[in-house]
Amino acid sequence: xxxxxxxxxxxxxxxGGREILRDVSFTIRPGEFTGLIGPNGAGKTTLxxxxxxxxxxxxxxxxxxxxxxxxxxxxxxxVPQKLAIDPDMPLRVRDVVSLGxxxxxxxxxxxxxxxxxxxxxxxxxxxxxxxxxxxxxxxxGGEQQRVMIAHALISRPRLLLLDEPxxxxxxxxxxxxxxxxxxxxRAEGVAVLLSAHDMNxxxxxxxxxxxxxxxxxxxxxxxEVVQPEVLSRLYGRHVDVIxxxxxxxxVAAPEGFDELAADAEDAGVVR
Amino acid sequence: xxxxxxxxxxxxxxxxxxxxxxxxVGTVIAVTxxxxxxxxxxxGQSFAGHSLADIATTGGxxxxxVGLNQFWGYLAFGAxxxxxxxxIGVQRRRGRDVATGVVLGAALGLAALFLYLGTQESSTTGxxxxxxxxxxxxxxxxxxxxxxxxxxxxxxxxxxxARVLLLSSLSPDIAAARGVPVRAVGAAFxxxxxxxxxxxxxxxxxxxxxxxxIGPAATALRLVKGPVKAAVTAAGLGVLATWLGILLAYDxxxxxxxxxxxxxxxxxxxxxxxxxxxxxxxxxxxxxVVPESQDPEHACSVA
Numbered sequence: 001x002x003x004x005x006x007x008x009x010x011x012x013x014x015x016g017g018r019e020i021l022r023d024v025s026f027t028i029r030p031g032e033f034t035g036l037i038g039p040n041g042a043g044k045t046t047l048x049x050x051x052x053x054x055x056x057x058x059x060x061x062x063x064x065x066x067x068x069x070x071x072x073x074x075x076x077x078x079v080p081q082k083l084a085i086d087p088d089m090p091l092r093v094r095d096v097v098s099l100g101x102x103x104x105x106x107x108x109x110x111x112x113x114x115x116x117x118x119x120x121x122x123x124x125x126x127x128x129x130x131x132x133x134x135x136x137x138x139x140x141g142g143e144q145q146r147v148m149i150a151h152a153l154i155s156r157p158r159l160l161l162l163d164e165p166x167x168x169x170x171x172x173x174x175x176x177x178x179x180x181x182x183x184x185x186r187a188e189g190v191a192v193l194l195s196a197h198d199m200n201x202x203x204x205x206x207x208x209x210x211x212x213x214x215x216x217x218x219x220x221x222x223x224e225v226v227q228p229e230v231l232s233r234l235y236g237r238h239v240d241v242i243x244x245x246x247x248x249x250x251v252a253a254p255e256g257f258d259e260l261a262a263d264a265e266d267a268g269v270v271r
Numbered sequence: 272x273x274x275x276x277x278x279x280x281x282x283x284x285x286x287x288x289x290x291x292x293x294x295x296v297g298t299v300i301a302v303t304x305x306x307x308x309x310x311x312x313x314x315g316q317s318f319a320g321h322s323l324a325d326i327a328t329t330g331g332x333x334x335x336x337v338g339l340n341q342f343w344g345y346l347a348f349g350a351x352x353x354x355x356x357x358x359i360g361v362q363r364r365r366g367r368d369v370a371t372g373v374v375l376g377a378a379l380g381l382a383a384l385f386l387y388l389g390t391q392e393s394s395t396t397g398x399x400x401x402x403x404x405x406x407x408x409x410x411x412x413x414x415x416x417x418x419x420x421x422x423x424x425x426x427x428x429x430x431x432x433a434r435v436l437l438l439s440s441l442s443p444d445i446a447a448a449r450g451v452p453v454r455a456v457g458a459a460f461x462x463x464x465x466x467x468x469x470x471x472x473x474x475x476x477x478x479x480x481x482x483x484x485i486g487p488a489a490t491a492l493r494l495v496k497g498p499v500k501a502a503v504t505a506a507g508l509g510v511l512a513t514w515l516g517i518l519l520a521y522d523x524x525x526x527x528x529x530x531x532x533x534x535x536x537x538x539x540x541x542x543x544x545x546x547x548x549x550x551x552x553x554x555x556x557x558x559x560v561v562p563e564s565q566d567p568e569h570a571c572s573v574a
Contacts, residue, residue: 052448080444089313089440090492090501096441103438104449106431135496136441151445 005030005159005191006051011060013046019215020046024060026210026219028191030158033182035202036195038212039252044195045081047212048161051193052078064159077152077190081163083144087137093147094119094132100151122150125187126180142173146180153184160185162194166201174201181205199226200247226250284521293407293474293535296418297513300470301483303422305509307429307467308488309502310460314440319356319461321481322375323468326352328477329378331402332385340414341402345469345477346421353465357458382477404536405476407517418470425466432456437498474513475536483509486543493550512542 006028013021020043028034036044049055051062053069062068064075077100091099097119102109109115123129126146131139136147145165152160162181166174182205185192196202199209199222209225211218213234218225225231226248231239238253284290311320330348331341386399401409410418429436439446439453447453464484471480491505516539523533 049444052444054444054447076448078445078448080442083442085441086315088492090309090496090498091313091437091441092496095437095497099434099438099441103434103441104446104451105434108430108433133496 004028005032005065006193007061007063007066008051009061009063011047011050011062012058013043013050013055014058015046021050022215024212024215024217026217028159028193031185031189031191033185033192033205033207034194034210035199035206035208036193036210036212037199037202038195038197040197042212043215044212045163048078048163048193048195051161052076075158077155077157077160079145079148079152079160079162079165081167083148085137085144087135089135089137091136092133093128093136093139094123096136096147097122097150097154100154118154122154123147125153125184126150127176140173142169142177145169145173145177149177149180149184153188153190156188157190159191159193162192164195164197166196166198178202178205203248222248280518280522284518287521289408289410290517290521292410292412292415293517294514296410296415297407297474297517298510299419299422300467300474301487301509301513302506303426304467304471304480304483305487305491305505306426306502307463308484308486308509309491309498309505310429310433310436310440311464311484312488312492313498314436314460316461316464317481317485320464320468320484322356322371323349323352323465324472324477324480325375326378327465327469327472327480328382328402329385331472331477332382332389332399335398335402336385336389340411342414342418342469342473345472346466349465349469350462353461354458357461400534401476403476403478404534405472405474405479407474407513407535408520408532410473414473418473421466422470425463425470428459428463432459433498436460475539479536479540482540482543483513486540486547487512490543490547490550493547493553508543508546512539512546515542 004027008027009025011021011024012019024047036047038044046055050057051069053062069076098115100122101115101118120129120132123132126149128143128146128150131143136144139147149160149162149165160181165177165181169177178201181192181194184190193210194202199206203222206222208220209218209222211225211231211234213231214236216234218230218234226241228239228241231241231250231252235252240251240253242249242251308320311317327345327349330344330346332344333348334341334344382402386402390399400406435446435451435456438449439451439456443453446456467484468480471483475483487505487509488501490508491501495501495504516535519538520532520535523538524531526533
């Protein structure tokens with residue numbers, strides 16, 4: 001299959017009478033690095049949950065390789081936003097990565113040399129071999145992210161979804177995670193869809209941006225999407241894009257600050 | 272040497288029928304409880320285990336009142352409570368504090384009433400004691416096969432679900448995204464938990480049953496890291512505590528006040544708690560302590 005790996009067609013999600021996503025359409029090609037960018041509460045997590053099949057859509061369709069995603073599909077790997085892990089949880093880092101192979105199966109698995117080698121290989125790939133025998137709950141946020149990336153990639157998915165993996169990380173862990181992801185995406189040919197409220201750490205590695213605001217998306221290269229007109233339309237109010245010291249800042253006018261906000265509400269845009 | 276051993280194994284120990292039954296049933300139940308316990312601690316459901324034990328107490332005393340074997344009461348009330356918890360979601364960590372407290376208080380209140388009525392009627396005061404604190408030496412032979420089959424079923428359920436339980440404790444979302452029926456798996460586990468609480472209630476009493484469930488598991492999780500090692504270690508500790516408990520209880524017949532053995536539940540729980548405290552000390556000052564190694568000598572010196 002050439003062309004597209006994932007296709008969303010006019011996906012709308014309504015929850016409790018509130019429209020979370022409206023007519024969201026985009027595609028992801030194999031091996032592509034896509035940033036799912038937008039402010040908190042814009043619907044990024046909902047969008048990822050739709051792709052994973054955890055959130056039913058009100059209308060529209062999600063196709064993976066041209067067909068609806070089936071349960072027990074291992075072609076999507078997932079790294080959730082925050083893990084609430086007890087320090088006492090009896091899972092070592094290598095157990096967690098190993099669960100990525102067959103944690104969804106019933107019965108018991110026998111230890112195998114091939115399995116151990118594959119786990120070690122993944123731990124090395126994300127730079128986590130140093131704490132392979134530590135308990136997962138004892139690690140820092142950045143270390144846990146690396147382990148969960150290894151967990152998600154060990155089953156060789158074709159698409160890797162990450163929900164805010166850079167939130168609450170210090171700058172050096174942030175850069176570490178981004179470079180690990182970029183390297184693995186190229187080496188393993190995995191398409192990456194990563195959500196973030198700050199696009200700056202991702203600028204060097206992103207092929208495309210899916211910008212979410214107000215439940216709608218704008219899709220394209222960073223240069224195409226991160227423009228005042230495009231984002232103002234998305235936010236439904238005036239937005240400035242400021243480039244300073246090689247960083248991009250998106251600044252939305254406060255609600256009610258100008259007449260655009262009033263227009264947007266008349267048009268029924270849900271913020 | 273033989274003389275010395277006779278202090279450890281008092282006369283008649285190896286020939287006693289109730290001792291044989293206690294060993295067989297105690298071993299199977301200790302293994303099941305310990306393995307279920309490892310997953311209970313991992314999933315943060317120790318409190319659910321304790322709630323099930325309180326409610327099982329009501330079931331056991333009710334069963335006694337109507338003339339059934341307590342095990343069926345423990346099992347019926349435990350399983351019913353598990354189903355109810357699953358429905359309203361009490362099993363989530365410490366969820367719904369107040370409601371849970373009220374329900375558990377009511378359950379133990381009912382247990383008090385049932386025990387009062389039951390013992391008034393048949394004037395067997397030992398029954399209250401057996402229900403609350405258990406006894407491995409007075410197991411009804413006809414229930415033994417049911418006990419063993421239930422234990423093996425609960426154990427098999429948890430072993431079959433081991434990987435999906437671990438994955439869903441790590442992240443329910445990842446598990447669900449990979450097609451694991453998270454809710455059904457959680458319900459099946461809660462049922463296995465209810466069964467294993469009912470079983471522990473039979474051998475060490477409804478009130479103490481969580482000791483055999485959580486104690487060995489908590490100790491094992493301090494000693495070793497991986498899930499398989501933790502389960503095996505917990506099972507070993509549970510069995511050891513049960514065996515030594517039986518031995519000490521049998522021997523205590525010759526201890527003061529003479530002519531009355533001490534309750535086996537006391538010894539089992541003391542050993543379980545003792546081994547946990549030892550691992551606690553060990554982790555505090557980094558000194559290696561072998562759990563429970565001094566207990567046979569302790570028996571000698573007291574006898």
